[in-house]
Amino acid sequence: MMIISNLLLLVFSEGAEKGGSPLDVNPGVILWTVVTFLFLLLVLKKFAWKPILNSLSERENFIKDSLEKADKAQKDAEKLIAENKANLAKADEEAQKIIEQSRDLAEKLKAQILDESKNQAKKMISDATQEIERKNAEAFSKLKEQVADIAVNAAEKILKENLNKESQIKLVNKYLDDLKN
Template sequence: MDKLLNDFSPGLFVVQTILLLLLIFLMVKFAWKPILNSLNEREEGIQGALDAAENAKKEMENLQADNQKLLQEARLERETMLKEARELKTKMIADAEEEAQAQAGKIIAQAQEAIESEKKAAMAELKSHVAGLSLDIAEKVVRGELSNKDKQIQLVESMLGEATLN
């Protein structure tokens, strides 16, 4: 340190101080503003990127919320469509059953009418046949009865006895 103090020159000190001040002045005048501007621009760029990232994050959250909302609406619409399809299926089945019952009722009614008409026809045929047989039997009985004169008289008397005068 002593050597430093011995070698000290006040003129050199003043010149070096002036040069340092001149260098600081030149730096402030020409270099300091561009450096500060570039630092400010960089800071603004970083802040812009952070803001953009924040906006993108908010937009992403909004999109996710919209997607969830759309998904929920789609689920509700799907449930509604499934419910309507089930109701339509049930209605179609009920209508088909109703129509089938109506057709079955018509068929049963037609069958009953056919049975009734067949029954009437059979009864008419049976009556006709029974009447024919009765006539045949009566004819045979009457021939047998009328072939004998005593029997004829007895038959006429019995019929007269049975007949009442009004």
Template sequence: MASFATVMPVFAAGGITSINPGLTLWTGITFLLLLLVLAKFAWGPIVKQLADRERSIREAIDSAKKERAEAEKLMLAQKDALAQAQREAAELARRNQAEVETLRQELTARARKEADDLVADARRQITEEISKARAELKAQVVDLAIDAAARLVKANLDEKSQRALVEEYIAQLPTNRAA
């Protein structure tokens, strides 16, 4: 405790508000020397680094602005390309639908023509069959008439004369009656 007591009077001798001119002079000189050393060796590189940093930040900001503008241009170009692609797709779909409709109409017309041809062909075949049936029926009627006449008449007429006579008789019959 004795050593503590001796330190105490030193503080008491020089108070906080008392000015020591020697200490103040040396503190000022040291401060000025520190400022000169810092100005010569530290401030130049620090200011240069700050200027370089400011320039690189400014360049980065300018580059970012340019890249943003370019990205916006690309985005607009993409939107335009997308809109163009959508228009082309809609046009292609419209053309395809028109082609499908045209093909459907062609196929319908072709099927209708084939059906009409089949009906006409069937009618022609029916007409031919009716003609054949009439010819066969006429021949059978002629044969039956000859047989009937031969039995009834029992005359001396030969078959050729009988046939001619019956055919003449059948020809004189009304047409709708033979049909």
């Protein structure tokens, strides 16, 4: 023990004698370190750390808020798009329905018009037929009258010229029979 302590004492005393060793503690430096460090701590705490850390947290909050806002905006936009899509689909369906309805209507209308025109045409044809028949009958009766007249006139003429009564009557009857047929 004594040897070691002697040895250490010798080594350190020799070291200290000559310009100092790195292990020397200078009380002045301790004092100045305390003063400098504590002053630095106070100054930085007041003028640097507080504002800097506040700015940092302010910015962090700002970024967080912005991200949240962006997220919300995106969700809103997505909702809007979905809504728009639904609306569009609905409108499409409606349009389809309207087209279908109008097509039906048109079809019905077409059928109706066609029917009507067919009926009208039928009626017109039948009217025309009746008219023609009536006119025919009329013409026939007129013709009959005229023929009778002509025949009578012709008979008169023949009679005037040839009064062969029996043969003439026979002849007339024969003509009349022919006319009848």
